[in-house]
Amino acid sequence: MNLSQEQWWDGSQNDTEAVILDVRTAEEWNDGIIPGAIHIDIYKGQAFIDELESLDKAKNYYVYCRSGVRSGNACNIMGQLGFANAYNLSGGIMGWTGPVVQPEGE
Known part of the structure; x- marks a missing residue:
């Protein structure tokens, strides 16, 4: 499901x-x-799927990428894997006007 910035952040x-x-x-x-984010690179292919499978499917995932395309794809994949809720940030971080922080070491 695509959400506006305000809906997604709230x-x-x-x-x-x-x-x-x-x-x-x-x-x-x-x-x-975006503060509090965890990182799983969608371009990792099967490793991306494997990392998703290790997550709690009952939680609600607020997903973003640069423009909203990859995160939209990720939300679709998550739905196929049985995740209850995955919300895409429309426009991605390129259009983001909320807070941005530097990540601490992965």
């Missing part, structure tokens, strides 16, 4: 079951992240 901050998921590359991740 949801991620007010949902006790929320997990923010960044599916960009390591280089993009190092340019700055």
